[in-house]
Amino acid sequence: MRIDVVSIFPDYLAPLELSLVGKAAQSGLLDLTVHDLRSWATDRHRTVDDTPFGGGAGMVMRPDVWGAALADVLTPDATLVVPTPSGETFTQRVAEQLALEPALVFACGRYEGIDARVAEHHRAAGGTVRELSIGDYVLNGGEVASLVMIEAVARLLPGVIGNPESLVEESHGEAGLLEYPVYTKPPSWQGLDVPEVLLSGHHAKIARWRRNRAIERTIARRPDMIEALDPSMLDKADRAL
Ligand SMILES: Nc1cc(-c2ccc3ccn(Cc4ccccc4)c3c2)n[nH]1
Numbered sequence: 632m633r634i635d636v637v638s639i640f641p642d643y644l645a646p647l648e649l650s651l652v653g654k655a656a657q658s659g660l661l662d663l664t665v666h667d668l669r670s671w672a673t674d675r676h677r678t679v680d681d682t683p684f685g686g687g688a689g690m691v692m693r694p695d696v697w698g699a700a701l702a703d704v705l706t707p708d709a710t711l712v713v714p715t716p717s718g719e720t721f722t723q724r725v726a727e728q729l730a731l732e733p734a735l736v737f738a739c740g741r742y743e744g745i746d747a748r749v750a751e752h753h754r755a756a757g758g759t760v761r762e763l764s765i766g767d768y769v770l771n772g773g774e775v776a777s778l779v780m781i782e783a784v785a786r787l788l789p790g791v792i793g794n795p796e797s798l799v800e801e802s803h804g805e806a807g808l809l810e811y812p813v814y815t816k817p818p819s820w821q822g823l824d825v826p827e828v829l830l831s832g833h834h835a836k837i838a839r840w841r842r843n844r845a846i847e848r849t850i851a852r853r854p855d856m857i858e859a860l861d862p863s864m865l866d867k868a869d870r871a872l
Pocket of ligand 1: 714715716739740741742743744745763764765766767768769770771772773774776
């Protein structure tokens with residue numbers, strides 16, 4: 632997969648050189664390039680913004696500069712991803728969709744956002760645009776949102792995660808449940824013991840215990856994720872464990 636990121640703060644994307652995404656880029660699983668939007672600015676001051684039509688506070692990013700950048704960076708097979716507070720919510724399902732694409736171009740806005748005609752122009756040319764929000768809170772720009780989405784997508788690419796099995800049980804995975812609590816050595820720490828069932832080696836009991844903890848957590852913390860589930864689904868016998 633090819634990922635391009637365009638930003639006026641390219642250094643904000645430096646963390647992509649680290650860890651999992653960095654390794655994927657080095658191993659050739661990911662072809663990652665970060666571009667400075669100001670490279671396409673035409674005036675002496677390399678201006679990328681201007682005052683909003685219709686008035687209002689703040690500045691808007693110019694369509695001509697973005698248009699020139701995307702004309703160079705976008706390819707016909709690329710999906711344009713525009714982080715925005717007014718976007719469709721980015722979820723694990725959306726990450727799975729994006730992970731199937733051959734190429735992604737992230738347009739990181741700043742100020743009050745990017746002139747709406749930039750996305751409109753790409754759609755009119757037959758391109759795919761995903762305007763995505765990473766949550767109902769306001770950031771100052773699209774860079775952090777792009778880091779979040781690139782990590783969530785890159786880890787789904789074949790060969791990026793060492794053990795693909797760890798992609799199966801995690802929160803927001805197919806089970807539609809939050810993850811169960813995890814423990815490691817020592818078996819007793821600060822007077823707190825690891826649940827006995829996890830030391831039993833009884834795989835069926837452990838699987839049942841984990842599923843019930845996942846259901847409990849999901850009901851308690853994310854009732855919005857629960858459709859058919861309710862407390863009665865908890866295995867009564869498990870409550871005694
Ligand atoms: N989930 C999420 C995404 C963003 C986001 C993404 C890109 C941009 C570009 C400029 N801003 C600042 C801004 C604040 C409020 C209204 C409009 C623009 C951005 C915020 N915030 N929260």
